[in-house]
Amino acid sequence: MSAVSCESTLRLLREDLRDFAGYRSARSETAQGEIWLNANEAARAGSADPGGRLRRYPQPQPQSLRAALAQLYGTVPDRLLIGRGSDEAIDLLVRAFCRPGIDGVLIAPPVFGMYAVCARLQGARLVEAPLREAGDDFALDFVAAADKAIAQAAKLVFLCSPGNPVGGALPAESVIGLARRLRGRAIVVVDEAYVEFADADSLIAASAGEPNIVVLRTLSKAHALAAARIGCAIAAPAVIEALRRCQAPYPVPEPCAERALAALAPQALAATRTRVDEVRRERSRLAASLAEMADVRRVYPSQANFLLVRFADADSAYERLLAAGVVVRDMRAMPQLGDALRITIGTPEQNDAVLAALRAVEAAA
Numbered sequence: 001m002s003a004v005s006c007e008s009t010l011r012l013l014r015e016d017l018r019d020f021a022g023y024r025s026a027r028s029e030t031a032q033g034e035i036w037l038n039a040n041e042a043a044r045a046g047s048a049d050p051g052g053r054l055r056r057y058p059q060p061q062p063q064s065l066r067a068a069l070a071q072l073y074g075t076v077p078d079r080l081l082i083g084r085g086s087d088e089a090i091d092l093l094v095r096a097f098c099r100p101g102i103d104g105v106l107i108a109p110p111v112f113g114m115y116a117v118c119a120r121l122q123g124a125r126l127v128e129a130p131l132r133e134a135g136d137d138f139a140l141d142f143v144a145a146a147d148k149a150i151a152q153a154a155k156l157v158f159l160c161s162p163g164n165p166v167g168g169a170l171p172a173e174s175v176i177g178l179a180r181r182l183r184g185r186a187i188v189v190v191d192e193a194y195v196e197f198a199d200a201d202s203l204i205a206a207s208a209g210e211p212n213i214v215v216l217r218t219l220s221k222a223h224a225l226a227a228a229r230i231g232c233a234i235a236a237p238a239v240i241e242a243l244r245r246c247q248a249p250y251p252v253p254e255p256c257a258e259r260a261l262a263a264l265a266p267q268a269l270a271a272t273r274t275r276v277d278e279v280r281r282e283r284s285r286l287a288a289s290l291a292e293m294a295d296v297r298r299v300y301p302s303q304a305n306f307l308l309v310r311f312a313d314a315d316s317a318y319e320r321l322l323a324a325g326v327v328v329r330d331m332r333a334m335p336q337l338g339d340a341l342r343i344t345i346g347t348p349e350q351n352d353a354v355l356a357a358l359r360a361v362e363a364a365a
């Protein structure tokens with residue numbers, strides 16, 4: 001990527017932060033020594049941590065984990081920032097690029113709520129280009145979205161692919177086309193929290209030459225590590241550096257980094273692929289069984305680990321599921337989803353419980 005094209009992206013950074021260096025932690029000092037007395041850490045291990053592993057502050061960006069994640073995602077460490085879940089990356093992007101009260105954040109609802117939450121917290125204007133139902137699925141009008149982003153001065157365009165809660169993946173060529181149209185004006189953020197479950201490839205490889213695309217990945221879903229809070233932003237090195245300057249000094253707790261690294265060992269990755277295959281099989285089975293139910297209006301095609309389902313009587317379906325001890329996500333407050341529930345794919349037994357509870361709805365109806 002040329003320095004010039006990346007410069008057009010860096011110009012999008014908040015002006016007041018352009019020469020901001022962030023916090024200089026003791027860990028970022030380059031001095032070498034045997035006796036480390038520069039960070040006010042405890043000299044002896046505490047009783048909760050007899051081995052003393054947790055006594056010292058962790059590396060701000062643990063090198064081995066960064067390298068392993070870069071390898072997993074087919075990129076290089078310089079293009080990758082580790083954060084506390086991709087949630088933190090969303091927050092950092094909004095804070096680094098949006099001036100409160102001036103810049104906009106474009107979202108395509110119905111979509112994951114964190115983009116709007118972070119925009120609100122930063123005082124960034126929310127601009128909406130809603131997804132529209134087209135055929136049997138939701139689709140984004142990329143031309144309308146670009147027009148709106150330009151007209152309403154959006155600095156960030158958040159796309160979710162596969163989409164939460166709609167489940168479909170966005171066409172890669174359209175995303176790249178959108179980014180090219182917005183180059184120098186806005187950053188296109190592609191949240192790929194569910195891409196491991198999709199037929200489509202990640203955009204990481206295709207976006208390597210695009211200075212204004214940021215891809216978000218996470219270990220929370222396919223890698224079964226939601227509580228470890230490890231997510232990544234992948235972008236041009238200069239963008240990654242800018243985000244890092246806005247981030248907390250030690251964002252990656254050492255025990256979490258260790259578990260994440262274990263999840264990226266070859267055997268663990270093979271087990272992850274097996275679990276993902278099971279989710280994909282169960283997704284087809286559950287979708288087919290649900291589609292046959294009289295009470296089900298529509299099951300949207302899904303590239304993720306959940307199904308979005310419209311019901312003739314969503315209230316009754318939700319209550320019957322609850323009565324059977326099954327908690328699903330009520331989507332009815334979301335725009336365009338007044339009759340919809342989002343059901344995460346569980347184990348085969350759990351999915352059977354979903355079907356049994358909903359068949360009880362049918363029997364009672």
Ligand SMILES: *Cc1c(COP(=O)(O)O)cnc(C)c1O
Nearest residue numbers: 085086087112164193218220231
């Ligand atoms: C679950 C989810 C995330 C959150 O990921 P973390 O890495 O756990 O913060 C991000 N984006 C979408 C669309 C999600 O559904």
